[in-house]
Amino acid sequence: EFHMKTYLVTGAAGFIGANYLKYILKKYDGKEDIKVIVVDALTYAGNLGTIREELKNSKVKFEKVDIRDRKETERIFSENEVDYVVNFAAESHVDRSIENPQIFLETNILGTQNLLENAKKAWTVSKGENGYPVYRDGVKYLQVSTDEVYGSLSKDYEKAIELVIEDEKVKNVVKDRTNLKTYGDKFFTEKTPLDPRSPYSASKAGADHIVLAYGETYKMPITITRCSNNYGPYHFPEKLIPLMIKNVLEGKKLPVYGKGDNVRDWLYVEDHCKGIDLVLREGKEGEIYNIGGFNEEQNINIVKLVIDILKEEITNNDEYKRVLKTNLDNINYNLITYVQDRLGHDMRYAIDPSKIARDLGWYPETDFETGIRKTVKWYLENQEWVNEVISGDYQKYYEEMYGGK
Ligand code: NAD
Ligand code: TYD
Numbered sequence: 001e002f003h004m005k006t007y008l009v010t011g012a013a014g015f016i017g018a019n020y021l022k023y024i025l026k027k028y029d030g031k032e033d034i035k036v037i038v039v040d041a042l043t044y045a046g047n048l049g050t051i052r053e054e055l056k057n058s059k060v061k062f063e064k065v066d067i068r069d070r071k072e073t074e075r076i077f078s079e080n081e082v083d084y085v086v087n088f089a090a091e092s093h094v095d096r097s098i099e100n101p102q103i104f105l106e107t108n109i110l111g112t113q114n115l116l117e118n119a120k121k122a123w124t125v126s127k128g129e130n131g132y133p134v135y136r137d138g139v140k141y142l143q144v145s146t147d148e149v150y151g152s153l154s155k156d157y158e159k160a161i162e163l164v165i166e167d168e169k170v171k172n173v174v175k176d177r178t179n180l181k182t183y184g185d186k187f188f189t190e191k192t193p194l195d196p197r198s199p200y201s202a203s204k205a206g207a208d209h210i211v212l213a214y215g216e217t218y219k220m221p222i223t224i225t226r227c228s229n230n231y232g233p234y235h236f237p238e239k240l241i242p243l244m245i246k247n248v249l250e251g252k253k254l255p256v257y258g259k260g261d262n263v264r265d266w267l268y269v270e271d272h273c274k275g276i277d278l279v280l281r282e283g284k285e286g287e288i289y290n291i292g293g294f295n296e297e298q299n300i301n302i303v304k305l306v307i308d309i310l311k312e313e314i315t316n317n318d319e320y321k322r323v324l325k326t327n328l329d330n331i332n333y334n335l336i337t338y339v340q341d342r343l344g345h346d347m348r349y350a351i352d353p354s355k356i357a358r359d360l361g362w363y364p365e366t367d368f369e370t371g372i373r374k375t376v377k378w379y380l381e382n383q384e385w386v387n388e389v390i391s392g393d394y395q396k397y398y399e400e401m402y403g404g405k
Contacts, residue, residue: 003138004033006081010067010115011088012038013046015235016144016269020088021054023273035059037080039073040089041066047389050234067111070118077122084280085119085141087112090207093238094148094200098343101199108203109210116141116214116222123220132219141211142280145226147265147292149205150188151195152346155263157183163294169358174294177367183263183296187352190226190288197344212286221285225276228292228351232269232371233378237386240264240299241372244306245379246386248335251326254307258341260300263348267293268371271364278360292351293364303336309376320380 007024011017021036028034038055040046042064054060061080065072067089076082089111091097091104119141124133160181165171174180194209196202208224215222235242247254275291283289311331314320321328356362366374379386 004035005083005138006035006037007084007086008037008039008076008080008082009086009088010039011046011090012036013040013042013048013051014088014092015045015232016230016272017088018050018234019232019269020086020273020276021051021060023270024277025054025057025059027277035080036061037076037082038062039065039067039076043091045092045236049385049388066107067115068106070114073114073118074121077118082119082122083139085115086144086276086280087115087142088144090144090204091200094198095238095342097198097200097203101203104199104203105206108200109206112143112207113210116211116220120214120218120220135219135221139221140280140285141214141220141222142276142283143207143211143222143224144276145208145224146201146204147188147226147228147290147349147351148198148201148346149194149196149208149226150192150349151197151201153184153186153188153348153350155183155261155348156185158261160296165294167354167358169361170354172361172363173353173357175363180294181296182294182350183298184348184350187350188226188290189352190290190355197346201346208288215286223279223283223285224288225279226288226290226351227272227275228265228267228295228349230269230272231266232375233382234385235269235375236389240302241306241375242379242386244303245310245376248307248310248331249324249326249379249383251330252335253337254303254335255339256300256303256336257339258345260303260336260338261298262345263296263298263350264302265292265350266295266297266302266368266371267291267364268366268368268374271366274365275356275362278362279356282360284359289356289360290351290353291356291362292353293368294351294353295368296348296350297368300336304333305372306376307331307333307335309373310380313373313377313380317380323380323383
């Protein structure tokens with residue numbers, strides 16, 4: 001029997017959530033009937049303009065609601081027969097968590113618990129003999145988490161060494177790629193003990209624990225995904241890659257923390273979205289899945305690469321020259337400036353995605369060279385978006401569109 005699926009996607013006016021909304025609408029278009037309820041409080045990081053086209057789709061409904069709001073969350077669950085909850089809503093920036101930790105605990109931990117509690121109530125159909133709730137068929141709660149909950153790995157090599165992957169199924173993650181490399185001997189697996197070190201990662205770890213607790217205590221159908229650093233379109237220009245692009249175009253200095261030798265593991269955002277939907281549909285209840293594409297790089301090399309690609313693209317395309325607010329000659333490594341290190345700066349993140357590769361057949365579609373060029377070009381072609389998200393114009397847009405409703 002055919003059954004329409006209703007997604008409740010929180011934080012879909014932000015970077016990854018918006019990409020996920022676009023991804024599922026494309027993926028199921030004409031193939032399967034889905035409905036999506038977007039729940040977003042529209043903080044500084046959320047922008048309705050990012051999903052303007054999607055909001056015109058009759059399958060999508062928008063609710064400007066804070067995930068901490070118990071009454072409003074309850075109303076949404078009572079008005080809709082929600083099958084899937086995918087929770088992206090969070091405070092997500094480590095630097096902001098160092099300045100103001102409290103909101104991270106409130107949104108990331110208490111907000112998550114509020115969603116879980118309301119999903120549990122709405123999904124419970126009866127009580128089983130052993131006292132556990134019995135849930136409606138086919139429902140699932142997915143928590144979007146991060147590799148940062150595992151803490152920081154050591155960087156064992158100043159210069160990256162060759163990465164060798166033995167398992168045939170895991171090799172699929174890096175198929176057609178050469179120059180595989182790593183900066184260390186250890187990777188995060190799903191069994192790595194949690195060891196968060198920033199207020200952001202501590203709040204995400206707290207959220208993961210409460211999700212697992214609902215899974216054990218109430219046998220709720222939950223899963224958790226833990227992904228490495230994402231990059232791609234609609235990334236708010238306070239994070240490393242979009243900030244560097246923005247500053248280069250304005251001829252501003254590029255602030256590199258510490259020595260620039262910290263290592264992050266970069267994944268194209270759409271590949272993360274593909275992994276999330278795969279886990280939602282095919283992942284095992286109660287399980288955790290790491291998502292990452294074996295793509296470690298030091299920050300300084302990322303910054304240099306962004307400079308190189310920008311310079312090349314602008315040199316070769318007159319359209320892009322109009323975007324530039326400085327002289328083309330000013331685009332060079334002299335823009336780089338080393339600034340005081342982030343407090344408690346995690347040295348290295350590196351995901352071992354063996355489980356999702358073996359059990360669910362996940363692999364990324366976009367390698368880093370392709371993805372980073374695509375991303376740089378997207379920013380060159382979408383400066384209007386950048387200007388709007390930083391000027392707060394989208395908040396005004398919201399008032400105009402939804403004011404009084
Ligand atoms: P983001 O900051 O770009 O977007 C967050 C969204 O959540 C925004 O639309 C914001 O308005 C909304 N939001 C914030 N507080 C809210 C609240 N109280 N109620 C309702 N909505 C609220 O974040 P992102 O980079 O898209 O990250 C999304 C999720 O993925 C987060 O949970 C983050 O921890 C996780 N994650 C991010 C990365 C990454 O590299 N960016 C990697 C792994 C995991
Ligand atoms: P960020 O994009 O904030 O992601 P996260 O801290 O969650 O990994 O930062 C990525 C890396 O880049 C991190 O090691 C900090 C560094 N960084 C800079 O060197 N300069 C900057 O201006 C920013 C925002 C980050």
